[in-house]
Amino acid sequence: MKNTIAGLTGLAVAMTALSGLASAADMPPRPYAKAPAYTAPAVVYNWTGFYVGGHLGGAFAGDNGLQSNDARFLGGVQAGFDYQFAPNWVLGAEAQYSWLSGGTANNLVFPAGTVVSGRVADQIGSVTGRLGYTWGPALLYAKGGYAWREGNTLGMTIGGVPQAFATSGNSKDGYTVGAGLEYLFAPNWSAKAEYQYYNFGNTTVTAGPADTLGARFRNDEHSVKVGVNYRFGWGGPAPSRY
Numbered sequence: 001m002k003n004t005i006a007g008l009t010g011l012a013v014a015m016t017a018l019s020g021l022a023s024a025a026d027m028p029p030r031p032y033a034k035a036p037a038y039t040a041p042a043v044v045y046n047w048t049g050f051y052v053g054g055h056l057g058g059a060f061a062g063d064n065g066l067q068s069n070d071a072r073f074l075g076g077v078q079a080g081f082d083y084q085f086a087p088n089w090v091l092g093a094e095a096q097y098s099w100l101s102g103g104t105a106n107n108l109v110f111p112a113g114t115v116v117s118g119r120v121a122d123q124i125g126s127v128t129g130r131l132g133y134t135w136g137p138a139l140l141y142a143k144g145g146y147a148w149r150e151g152n153t154l155g156m157t158i159g160g161v162p163q164a165f166a167t168s169g170n171s172k173d174g175y176t177v178g179a180g181l182e183y184l185f186a187p188n189w190s191a192k193a194e195y196q197y198y199n200f201g202n203t204t205v206t207a208g209p210a211d212t213l214g215a216r217f218r219n220d221e222h223s224v225k226v227g228v229n230y231r232f233g234w235g236g237p238a239p240s241r242y
Contacts, residue, residue, distance in 0.1 A: 045137050045184055047084045047092075050232050053077070055194075057225025059100055059124070066106055066118040066154070066217050073101040074124075074223055090132040090139055097125040098223070112211035115157050122151035124198060124221060126176045137184040147176035147198045149221070156208055165208025171219045174200035182229070190229045197222055 059074045061067040080094030100122050108116045125148050132141025149172055156163040180194030200219035205212045 045134065047082045047090045047134060047139060047184075047231075050079070050081050051190070051229040052079045053227050053229035055096075055098070055192075055225045055227030057223055059098075059221055059223040061120070062218060062220040062222065066108065066116065067120050067152075067219075068106055072120075074098050074225060076125075078227065078229070080130075084134065088134050090130075090134055090141065092130045092132075092141075093128070094130060094143065095125070095127050097123070098225075099123060110209070110211040110215070112209065113158055114163065114209040114212050116205075116212060116215070117155050117157070118217075119151065119153040121149040121221075124149045124223075126196070126198070128176060128178075132182075139182040139184075139190075140179075141182065142177075142179045143196075144177040145175070147174045147200070148172055149174075149198070149200060152219075154203065154217075156212065158209060163209050165212065166206050167203050168206050169201050169203045169219075171200045171203050174198060174219070188231050190231060191226070192229065193226050195222075195224050 054077050055075065057074045058071045060071045061069045063069070076096065076098030078094055078096040080092055082090050082092035084090050100120075102120070102122065106118075110116065126145060128143045128145030130141045130143035132139045134140075152171060154167065154171075156165050176196055176198045178194055178196030180192050182190050182192035184190045198221040200221075203217045203219060205215045207213070
């Protein structure tokens with residue numbers, strides 16, 4: 001009797017197991033969900049922040065009559081601040097100082113034999129505002145503001161003897177305008193190419209040898225330079241925020 005009960009029990013268990021297997025076999029396969037492809041975060045370029053940098057290039061004078069327009073070496077430093085808004089516009093301010101290699105001055109000989117000579121400026125600087133438009137890592141900008149120079153002098157001689165004279169016009173202070181293109185090539189780093197024009201007004205002889213009275217000389221400079229800026233953590237690519 002016990003053997004019969006045990007046998008029936010085993011048979012029931014076996015049939016239950018077989019029934020479960022059959023039900024599992026009848027179930028449709030579970031769909032396979034493929035993991036979504038990785039998408040890198042979008043890059044956002046931000047120009048807002050302080051920066052410092054250096055530049056190299058060349059400078060040459062305009063048609064001012066005294067200073068030769070031969071190209072001179074130029075090198076210096078700059079520092080500034082930019083603010084990006086609206087959202088592709090950049091407004092900023094920059095101070096710049098450049099040292100210039102010695103250039104040649106034209107000696108002008110007047111009808112009575114007076115020789116007017118000058119020494120070219122060996123330092124030039126500016127404090128400017130700038131406004132630019134940015135797309136991606138590039139910034140196209142224009143700038144303008146105050147300019148100054150140092151080292152330029154004027155002299156007069158007759159037969160090698162220095163002559164007393166007076167002039168009007170301030171040839172050391174003036175204005176500057178320019179334009180350039182800047183590019184963020186790595187986090188915190190940007191490179192730029194720039195043209196800048198400096199105008200220091202006119203110098204007019206008001207007293208001195210008779211043949212020089214009323215003589216007028218123009219004082220301006222042109223410069224072309226390339227530079228690199230380091231931006232203190234604000235500039236450069238950064239992950240977008242959601």
